[in-house]
Amino acid sequence: MQSQRSEMAYDLLLKNIAMHISLSPEEKDHFVSYLKIKKVRKKQFLYQEGDIHRHVVFVTEGCLRSYSIDPHGFEHIVQFALPGWWIGDMHSLISQQPGSMYIDAVDDTKIIMLLKSDLDQLYLTIPKLEHFFRILAENAFAAYQRRQIDNLSLSAKERYEKFCSLYPSLIRCLSQKQVAAYIGVTPEFLSKMLNHTPLHK
Amino acid sequence: MQSQRSEMAYDLLLKNIAMHISLSPEEKDHFVSYLKIKKVRKKQFLYQEGDIHRHVVFVTEGCLRSYSIDPHGFEHIVQFALPGWWIGDMHSLISQQPGSMYIDAVDDTKIIMLLKSDLDQLYLTIPKLEHFFRILAENAFAAYQRRQIDNLSLSAKERYEKFCSLYPSLIRCLSQKQVAAYIGVTPEFLSKMLNHTPLHK
């Protein structure tokens, strides 16, 4: 019973991994033995500025967000993580030094955590995992390269439209304020944009 | 003589790799046998929009830049690559589909190229290489995550100052136009910023 429940919980992660590498049942068990499941309540912090990110985090239910707060006190959302996504402050994870990002829950959320130090060990016992996480890092890298270009070349309205088409499910559950902090405008301007502009054109 | 010259040429790359993994002399030779050295003249294209990026590229001398051109015809520089840096359109490299980025030479440049398909093979024969490229991808990812935050939270002036302190050697050899295209302002505005602002304060 217990093991069956666990398998359910790890299912999404294992499917995610199976897209790129295939693990034997023993490897799977070994890998899973390092995982920890955790619940994060809406608005609860997982990390705050200054914390060292010791875990890689995978979302199985709900939604997390990572953001930083600038010297003027404004939030800038770096990423939303829906089920099937990983999230973290990469710099802190790599260097194991205090990070600059906050991570908290947009909704009640379930996550799987894996200690970075355990993962580094796992690379030695199951080298295939290194293949998986290389691909993961490369994909994340590619996504950021693309968002970089978008942020430089698109207007606020275009960034909003891109956000809608990229994350249709998020639009429904996020407040306008959150969306504004992601696309990089003030909530007031987003409101004006949504209410005035369509009428004129 | 030939082999000595080659070793010189690969020296920077091998040192770069040796920072994270140690290869046996045979592994080194095997790895090196896949590398190609190439010169790129100033202003010469290495890739244009629509090209498939089949190689990973490592700069040993000079400087490359990657950029995209938006629908209005404006260049947005994504990265400069000085000696010791890698450069490429990650999305195209991963998917082997036509890329959206240009790469050309800021100065006369020497590079080392490695076919992505060869690299994928090398991961199998020398698994340590996968470790190296995982770390590389993670570092690149972390750098973009940071630049993302900067672009959202810093003013044009602050981005300029950050660029200067991050790449002091580049400031000297780049035109203002190039710097402007990197920090995301028009050349006119950068000029105004540099000449007017210091006088007032």
Add this chain to the structure above:
DNA sequence: TCTTTCTCTTAACCTACATTATTGGCTACC
């Protein structure tokens, strides 16, 4: 050498977006 082209600068004007402040609706909680 004489164009041609490119970069930098300046300046007048323009606009996308920020700031501040006020409103009313909604939910939550004593």
Add this chain to the structure above:
DNA sequence: GGTAGCCAATAATGTAGGTTAAGAGAAAGA
């Protein structure tokens, strides 16, 4: 049932940075 917090909407005013245009050097090129 009041009041305390959040959030969306609106509006007046402010500003960072864009646009257009034009001229001066510097560099490239023939």
